[in-house]
Amino acid sequence: MRFGFRAVLGGLLLFLAAANVSADMTMARYDPTQSSSTSQQLALPIALKWQYVANKFDNNPASPIVVNGTVYFACGDRVYAVDLETGSLKWRYPREQGLGGSVKGTPAYYKGAIYFGATDENLYCLDAETGSFRWAYRVRGSIRCPPIIAENMIYIGADDESLYAIEAETGERRWVFTARDDIAIGVAVGSGMVVAASMDGNVYGIAQSTGKLRWIFRLPVPPTDSSPVITESIVVIAVGNSMYGLSTRSGQQKWHVTLPAEVAATPAAQGYDIYVPCKDKKIYAYLTNARQPIFKWTQPADLQATPMSSPVVAGDTVWVTGARGVVAAFAAQDGALRWRYPISPSTVTTPTALYCDAASSPTVVDRALLVLTDDGVLHCFTADTVDQLPPKVYTVNPPSGSLMSPAPPIKISAVLYDIGSGVDFSTATITLDGQPVESSVDLVTSTVSYTTPVGGAGKQAVYLKPDGLHYIAVSAKDYAGNTVVKEWYIITDSSLPPPRRVVATEESGKQTKEPKTKPTEQPKPSTPPAGAEGAPQPEGQPDVEMPPPPPPPPAPPAPGFGGSPGPGPAPSGAPRPF
Numbered sequence: 001m002r003f004g005f006r007a008v009l010g011g012l013l014l015f016l017a018a019a020n021v022s023a024d025m026t027m028a029r030y031d032p033t034q035s036s037s038t039s040q041q042l043a044l045p046i047a048l049k050w051q052y053v054a055n056k057f058d059n060n061p062a063s064p065i066v067v068n069g070t071v072y073f074a075c076g077d078r079v080y081a082v083d084l085e086t087g088s089l090k091w092r093y094p095r096e097q098g099l100g101g102s103v104k105g106t107p108a109y110y111k112g113a114i115y116f117g118a119t120d121e122n123l124y125c126l127d128a129e130t131g132s133f134r135w136a137y138r139v140r141g142s143i144r145c146p147p148i149i150a151e152n153m154i155y156i157g158a159d160d161e162s163l164y165a166i167e168a169e170t171g172e173r174r175w176v177f178t179a180r181d182d183i184a185i186g187v188a189v190g191s192g193m194v195v196a197a198s199m200d201g202n203v204y205g206i207a208q209s210t211g212k213l214r215w216i217f218r219l220p221v222p223p224t225d226s227s228p229v230i231t232e233s234i235v236v237i238a239v240g241n242s243m244y245g246l247s248t249r250s251g252q253q254k255w256h257v258t259l260p261a262e263v264a265a266t267p268a269a270q271g272y273d274i275y276v277p278c279k280d281k282k283i284y285a286y287l288t289n290a291r292q293p294i295f296k297w298t299q300p301a302d303l304q305a306t307p308m309s310s311p312v313v314a315g316d317t318v319w320v321t322g323a324r325g326v327v328a329a330f331a332a333q334d335g336a337l338r339w340r341y342p343i344s345p346s347t348v349t350t351p352t353a354l355y356c357d358a359a360s361s362p363t364v365v366d367r368a369l370l371v372l373t374d375d376g377v378l379h380c381f382t383a384d385t386v387d388q389l390p391p392k393v394y395t396v397n398p399p400s401g402s403l404m405s406p407a408p409p410i411k412i413s414a415v416l417y418d419i420g421s422g423v424d425f426s427t428a429t430i431t432l433d434g435q436p437v438e439s440s441v442d443l444v445t446s447t448v449s450y451t452t453p454v455g456g457a458g459k460q461a462v463y464l465k466p467d468g469l470h471y472i473a474v475s476a477k478d479y480a481g482n483t484v485v486k487e488w489y490i491i492t493d494s495s496l497p498p499p500r501r502v503v504a505t506e507e508s509g510k511q512t513k514e515p516k517t518k519p520t521e522q523p524k525p526s527t528p529p530a531g532a533e534g535a536p537q538p539e540g541q542p543d544v545e546m547p548p549p550p551p552p553p554p555a556p557p558a559p560g561f562g563g564s565p566g567p568g569p570a571p572s573g574a575p576r577p578f
Contacts, residue, residue, distance in 0.1 A: 023366040024067045028106035028146035029266075029310060032155075032189035033230040036268035041315035042364050044329065044339050045479035047387035047421040049368075049380045050087035054080055056349040056376040057102065061309070062146070063360040064370045064378060067109045067128065074103035075376050079116060079124075081131060084368065087380060091131030105146035105186075106360070108154070110168045117143025117156055123164075125171060135171040139164065141182065150189045150208070157183025163196050163204075165211060175211030179204060186227030186266070188235070191248040195235050197223040203237055205251045215251030217244070225262075226310075231269035234288070238263040238276060245288060257293050260284060260300070266310040268318070270332070275318055277307030283320060285335060301335040303328055304443045308357060314364035321358035324444070327371050339479060341422035342446060346375040387420035390482035393474060400488035406464040407498030413449035414474040414486060421479040428476040432464075448474060454501060464492045 029036040057076035064073035069084045077098030081090040101120030108115045113134060114126045119142040125134040141160030148155045153174060154166045159182040165174040181200035188195045193214065194206045199222045205215040219239050229236045234254060235246040241262050245255040261280035268275045272289035273296060281303050285296035305322035312319045317338060318330045325343035330336065345356040356375040363370040369381040395415040398404065412430060416423045428448040430439040439450045455461030464470050470492060475485045 024109075025065045025363055025365045026067055026110065027065065027108040027149055028063060028186070029229075029268075029361065030312075032148050032150040033269075034148070034186065034188040034227065034266070035229060035231055035270070035313075036266070036310045036361065037270040037313040038364060039315060040364055040366075042317065042367060042369055043383045045387075045421045046339070046369055046381040046383050047385040047480060048419060049382045049385040051380070052080070052082050052087045052089070052378045053346060053348050054078065054092075054376045054378065055098075056346075056374070058374050059308075059357065059359045060372060060374045060376075061104055061106075061360050062372070063106045063309075064363045064372055065107055065109060066363060066365040066368075066370070069366075070128070071370060071378065071380075072107050072109065072114055072128070073370075073372055073378055074105075074107055074116060075372070076102050077118075079103060079107060079114065079126070079131075080378075081114075081128075082378065084366065084380070087378075093126055093131045093133070095131075101142065104144040105156075108147045108149050110149045110152075110154075113168070115147045115149070115154060115168070117145060117147060117158070119143065121158075123147065123154070123156060123166065125168075137164075137166055137171050137173070144184045145186050148187055148189050153208075155187050155189055155194050157185075157187055157196055157198075159184055161198070163187065163194065163206065163211075165194075177204070177206050177211045177213065181222075185223055185225075188228040188230045190230035191233055193230075193248050195228040195230060195248065197226075197228055197237060199223075203228060203235070203246070203251070205235075205248070214249075217246055217251045217253070219244075225264060226266040229267060229269050231274075232272055232288075236267055236269060236274055236288075238267055243267070243274075243276060243286075243293075245293070255288065255292055257286065264307040268311040268313050270313040273313075273332070275311045275313060275332075277303075277309075277311055277320060279306060281306055281322075283307065283311060283318065283330065283335070285318075285332075297335040299335060301328075301330040301337070308359040309361040312362050312364055319362045319364055319369070321360065321362050321371060323357050324355040325358050325373055327358060327362060327369075339422065340425075340443065341381075342417075342443075343371065343373055343377075343379060344417070344419070345373075346377045349377070350375045385420075387478065387480035388482065389418075389420055390484040391416050391418035391423045391476055391478050393484060393486040396472075396474070396486060396488055398490050400490070402490045403493060403496070404490060405496040405498045406467065406492035406494055408452040408454045408461055408463065409499060409501065410464065410490075411449060411451045412472055413447050415445065415447050416474075416476050416484070417446055418478040418482075420482075424477050424479050428474070431473045431475075433470055448476065464490075467492050467494050 030038050054075040062074040064071050071082050080092045101118040103118050112128050114128045117123045123137040139158045141158045143158050145157040154168050157163045161179050163177040179198040181198050183196050183198050192208050194208050196204050201219045201222045203217040221240050223239050226238045233248050241259045243257045261278040264277045264279045274286045276284045282300035284300045286293040287296045305326040307322045309321045316332045318332050321327050327341045329339040345353040356373045358373050360372045371379045393414050397413045425441045430450045437450045452462040469489050471489050473487045477483050
């Protein structure tokens with residue numbers, strides 16, 4: 001009985017220890033094999049919990065790591081430690097003046113120490129609790145690789161054409177391997193091998209224990225955008241529009257795939273499933289458990305932004321970041337979009353910027369999503385953060401109260417943003433005079449829009465008749481379920497000239513039809529000066545709402561309608577569909 005109790009207790013302690021370990025991310029891409037995969041799940045929806053503003057550093061590729069409730073991350077010439085729960089600063093290194101170079105690789109944690117390389121040619125070791133300096137190992141070139149730690153050994157490449165194996169606790173070198181060019185992107189460790197891709201266009205298989213060369217595989221081009229990944233005893237490496245599967249032990253090519261577009265960053269691997277970010281703004285998934293890989297998804301996942309980092313596979317969800325601060329989550333099973341959030345630039349570090357980029361891989365750990373953008377801001381999203389505020393509508397077109405011709409095309413649009421959980425654009429709708437219309441969404445600009453048809457090709461033109469007031473409403477929800485409704489109006493007048501239509505230019509070359517003759521010019525009618533009675537209202541700028549024209553006498557003005565207030569009350573006497 002006593003033995004059974006001890007066995008159960010021991011099993012429970014092992015389970016808790018394993019759970020604690022699984023709640024940490026101690027190095028780049030989660031593990032020495034660089035799979036960028038974790039069993040941790042993050043329930044949706046999630047909302048922004050806190051932000052920490054550090055140094056601005058363009059195209060920062062270094063991801064945050066998390067150990068024992070502390071987030072460690074690098075921004076330019078400094079490394080920071082902040083509390084995962086509150087985002088408060090614990091320490092930064094150096095405290096005052098920055099390093100002599102930049103940190104371009106994700107830091108690593110091992111036995112109470114933080115390790116990172118810098119372009120000042122040093123590998124640093126700091127105390128993880130206090131941020132105090134322990135030691136540094138100097139190489140002969142910049143270090144852009146993240147340190148990979150396995151079996152008490154640090155493996156790191158440098159711009160001196162070398163790969164180093166350094167004892168983590170002492171800082172003593174075990175061995176060094178020299179290639180023909182820089183080892184600048186990253187290395188993977190697994191199956192007793194260290195696999196490194198060099199700017200000389202070769203992939204090197206090196207014995208982990210001795211540093212002896214075992215094999216070389218020649219790539220068609222140098223690996224400027226991605227590094228090796230080891231999964232199921234296969235080395236996966238993607239360059240250009242090619243992806244290779246090599247035997248980890250021998251370097252023999254097992255398979256080759258021609259990608260639909262050039263690879264944008266290192267693929268992620270979850271067993272035999274490989275997820276590849278490409279420069280056509282899409283993520284492709286492959287099954288590699290057969291002789292030749294095949295597509296896993298019927299359609300690629302469309303990020304609608306250029307991926308700038310390796311995806312992270314967290315349980316059944318693929319997370320990826322990209323240009324213009326986009327963070328998205330797709331279902332690992334079929335690539336369906338689950339969540340998308342464009343991060344706005346910091347008003348502190350980039351007050352005049354229109355957008356920021358997310359060039360480092362997202363970190364999913366301990367029920368939180370961490371994203372570091374190149375404006376120097378670390379963003380923390382969690383599932384338990386309460387979001388009770390609806391999205392905001394920042395721009396509407398045409399501006400409320402605009403006077404215009406009823407003739408098509410009239411483009412109606414609104415820009416939506418939600419800082420909490422993000423706008424769920426699948427819920428965005430537009431109604432015109434109380435009737436829903438077929439709207440479209442542009443995720444790049446966060447815009448929902450509808451344009452009245454001009455007719456042709458079997459379609460009927462839509463005129464906003466009768467003349468007078470026409471009411472527009474845009475509604476949308478955020479991922480937490482909060483709803484925004486924005487209402488405004490425009491005024492149509494058939495005496496005004498119709499909008500200019502964009503006509504496609506004719507193709508050059510031989511034509512079988514006689515060219516059109518120039519129409520006879522008609523004298524232009526005089527136009528009252530701007531502001532005079534009867535003068536048409538000029539079109540406003542997208543970010544400025546125009547005041548409505550004065551109400552026709554003698555009817556008094558009616559009170560404004562619900563939703564976000566417009567520039568003034570609408571004239572009375574017109575029916576309202578709301």
